[in-house]
Amino acid sequence: MADIEFPDSLLALERSAWENIQAGTLTVATARAVQDGIAAFAEQSGIPRYDVEMGLKRAVRHPAAEAA
Template identity: 60%
Template sequence: MAITLPDDLIVLERSAWAQIQAGTLTADTAAAVQARLTEVALELGENRYEVERALKGAVRHPEPAGVE
């Protein structure tokens, strides 16, 4: 079963990923992603690490358009 990620978490992770690539990631950005990630895992009743894996996959290795 696929984990459905909320848009706000994806936006946070995209921001963090852009900062990582630019070498400008701040502790505040990283903490915000981790805090929201933990909240989402609890809300979904999913393992936090599985939610993080799904999030990083969605942001860093997205499926090409039209592929499911």
């Protein structure tokens, strides 16, 4: 999963959602946008949706682990 090249737009959506989660302000619309982006990317890339979601969360929430 570490080698998935996520588009900047999907990374930005997940960053926004993560900031909202931490602030307690996540909306259904934001969560839906992230899930829709994940599903579209998974379909386009042929990577299983679960792997896309976990890789994206890891890239945004634990960037130091990705760099190692």
